[in-house]
Amino acid sequence: MIRYPVLKEGATIGVTAPSSGVPKDLHDLVKAACERMEERGFRVVCGETVWTQEKAKSSEAKKRATELQAMMEDDAIDLMIPPWGGQLLIEVLQFLDFEQWEPKWILGYSDTSLLLLAITLNTGIATAHGTNLVDLRGEYSDDTTAMWQPVLSTKIGDSIVQHSSKKYQKEWDFERPTPCVFHLTEKTKWQGVPKQTLSINGRLLGGCIDVIRHLIGTPYGDVTRFQADVIKGAPIIWFFENCELTTTDLRRTLVQMKLAGWFDHCSGIMFGRSPTNTPVEDYTVDDVFRDLYEELKVPLMTDIDCGHVPPQLTLINGAYAEVKLNDGKGIVTQFFKE
Structure with a gap:
């Protein structure tokens, strides 16, 4: 519960x-x-x-x-x-x-x-x-x-609905502060894999992938027990944002999560916009997403409002969510179900 x-x-x-x-x-x-x-x-x-x-x-x-x-x-x-x-x-x-x-x-x-x-x-x-x-x-x-x-x-x-932003901030400019802190200049467009119209349902879990990966194998990162005992086998929607990882480090981390059982009974994965995703040789973040989809066969949403490229949604770990993507726009409905 x-x-x-x-x-x-x-x-x-x-x-x-x-x-x-x-x-x-x-x-x-x-x-x-x-x-x-x-x-x-x-x-x-x-x-x-x-x-x-x-x-x-x-x-x-x-x-x-x-x-x-x-x-x-x-x-x-x-x-x-x-x-x-x-x-x-x-x-x-x-x-x-x-x-x-x-x-x-x-x-x-x-x-x-x-x-x-x-x-x-x-x-x-x-x-x-x-x-x-x-x-x-x-x-x-x-x-x-x-x-x-x-x-x-x-x-x-009860439930609460959030919509994807209209614009996001490409880079920080501390020399020119704005009344709302951020400089929102770039058009937001969520992406989908394998298609651009997607709908996923499940309990939300996630965070900054750079750091939450270090819970794997510790008493604090037992996703299998949580899924069985707390959410009673409900599917999980993971949301991740990448702060500093290269594409190969991101790939290694996702494989480790899969091997640790974090993606068992996963209904979908969302990735926030990233200031990095630095390619290694010709291995790009799109290659990472394609490889992950081919392995898990669950829908992926990318460039969502989450993380170090603001603004970001407020996503509740543990809440039941319905996430819809259509024509580059996202709708996240969170249900505060026990």
């Missing part, structure tokens, strides 16, 4: 950094985001780890875990949003006590997605893959990003 948190008006947001903290010269980004959240009626509580960064992490693993654990057990905190991702979140997993956690939303992506997937697989608590805190510092959010709040406010038993 999936357990869903519910975001209420006037909620208190806990900000902690289980991966990377924020160096001093960028503290203004966090402060601006916190002020925006308070303007929108939220209360914000920041932990100590948010304000420090050294040797590729906000602090040593036990301190990060202790702060996260405390916020998760604090009834006064309703929602957790790390400032952003990072590199070494996996270090904290061994120090967390999931058994003490009651349903509470955690929202984020990149390295944070490793924590999100581990929580859902090990507790059945739904987690939210979507925007991070610093990208909520604008005067307003684009229509796609702004859906994080309606999605997290969805009641158990």
